[in-house]
Amino acid sequence: MAGTRGSSEAKVSERASHFLKTLIEHYIRDGQPVGSRTLAKETGLDLSPATVRNVMADLEDMGLVSSPHTSAGRVPTLLGYRLFVDSLLTVKPLNEIDVAALRAEFEPLDDTSALVDTASRLLSGVTRLAGVVMLPRHERDVFRQIELLPLSGKKVLAILVTGEGEVHNRILYTERPFSPSDLVRASNYLTELFTGQDMGNVRKRLLDDLHSTHQQMDALMAQALEIAQRVMESAEHKDQLLVSGQTNLMQFDELASMERLKALFEAFTEKREILYLLDRCMQADGVQIFFGGESGYAVLDDCSLVTTPYRVEGEVLGVLGVIGPTRMDYQRVIPIVDVTARLLAAALRQNN
Amino acid sequence: MAGTRGSSEAKVSERASHFLKTLIEHYIRDGQPVGSRTLAKETGLDLSPATVRNVMADLEDMGLVSSPHTSAGRVPTLLGYRLFVDSLLTVKPLNEIDVAALRAEFEPLDDTSALVDTASRLLSGVTRLAGVVMLPRHERDVFRQIELLPLSGKKVLAILVTGEGEVHNRILYTERPFSPSDLVRASNYLTELFTGQDMGNVRKRLLDDLHSTHQQMDALMAQALEIAQRVMESAEHKDQLLVSGQTNLMQFDELASMERLKALFEAFTEKREILYLLDRCMQADGVQIFFGGESGYAVLDDCSLVTTPYRVEGEVLGVLGVIGPTRMDYQRVIPIVDVTARLLAAALRQNN
DNA sequence: GCTTAGCACTCACTAGCCTAGAGTGCTAAC
């Protein structure tokens, strides 16, 4: 468990990492810099504060801890946290009772949006942090039906149904008005063409067909393809991220400044940056931990993301996790994120 | 302009209200308690601070101002604000250029959700407060189509299209599985039955039919009615409120405490309480001002709502406005809310 | 009778000073 794998510095001795682990655990609990006396008691090694001080000085040299000022204790640095979560952390799985309780929340639901909503709510509710869930990708969803309805003028309402009852709709502005019967024909044509295929396929064929067979085709059908293409576009880029429990973050004093909170909440509304970060976790295996300070986005300084992808039949559908202060209880949070992802995946699988 | 209509106290002399007006205007600008010296200069009446002090003492007796402590200036009370906004405030309409700029934002749009979104965004963007828009009611929307699709097991996906391309969908759990052709028949039956009617009517007829003709009807159609009924239910109570620019509220120091902000933001996510307050503005005429302190909801202490209904052809569709600190620039905010409501209404009218 | 100068008074805010306490690094002895 206690690895000797240093992050970027020289090797950290067995004893030193044990000290670091204890220090960080204590700091996570207390939020106060940890002094030598305290740490000496906590390690269980029966050493004097002076000895501990020597080790701490070493850790400081390696950039793993630092002290806010001369006469305060030590606080972990980002590098220290990194080492901690990568090789020092002992995660005990959630006990069966809690898992069952979580599972029970998912059980009665079976439409995707309710499931995702529940996942996010549970994440934020149980961890008392902000929960984020990236919506499942629809590549694997099966195409069910497309319906085109005439609105006033040249507007057409396109409704696309996929998977287990996902409905996407969009109003399109066409070059000329279509008669209702034209649109019925076009709907039928498209539905027939694509029914039962998965959306990844549909998307691909749509692109192919648009380029190759444009000429030899009924003008109406060509336009139908174009319309379908446009619906797909919007179906893909819809609200792809669900955030909940943002307000939980207001309680942490490391995030207590207004500018910081404002920026953070704007990032939650904007979603783009956070989505980008989550995207990078897509291909990872298991729970990943991102430190905001490492991410390049200043908004996330002092914040961490604990994320994990969720997958059905081996294929990654999305990512979920929590956002909280870097000083969070990883030991507790990690298994919760992990289990939630599994439960969401299971519920989605059952659903399709 | 300067009325003598007291709110609940004795008459306020012409001069006293002028003082009150000046005081509140100054306080709104500065945020600092206003002292006699300052106010003496500001009124333009060439009176000494001592005189002003006498008047201020009167105002204090009437409960219109108060001082935070002995040696601070005066601050308006809620009662003072009330009198101010009800009869002292001079609102100059927005100049044509600004109105045109706002109108230009609405012009290119024509689906309801984009319009509402823009309204909210403009409100918060221009006022630098939080913008709220209650979604337009659908009573007047015309029924277009209902579509029922079989999903796996006993689930049925119901899609309801109304008005200019509003799509509501819901997954329903039925007692028995339906064949696709059953559902097509049911869809056609319902669509035929209701097409072209407005939703208020549809809702009413649905209720009538459910009770009266249940017996004499094809079992399938009876069930179709029931399904339709359930779709209507959910179509009505969807997300009825759009809030934007919440983060703007973080800048005001009267709201700077974390518990307060947390409660406020939770109210924005919860939406229920705010919707209830907005509901009460539905029937009002023109711009209304609510003080949070008067509302009974502690979350809104120190906050004000400036709201106005928006209507198409005389019928109220919804309410919009802003939420900000009680100490806000009403003179500026009121015309913005007013104009936004008109513009949204105009855009919606054009749209239907 | 309204207005005003004068005056004593109140109170928040700030700066300066001090102390207590926590924790450190270093050195020398074990």
Added chain:
DNA sequence: GTTAGCACTCTAGGCTAGTGAGTGCTAAGC
């Protein structure tokens, strides 16, 4: 390698005094 001892540093909190803004009251002036 470990530890006791010690001088040192720095923060947090409490105390004091001074400053400035603003008040209410009184008595004189127009």
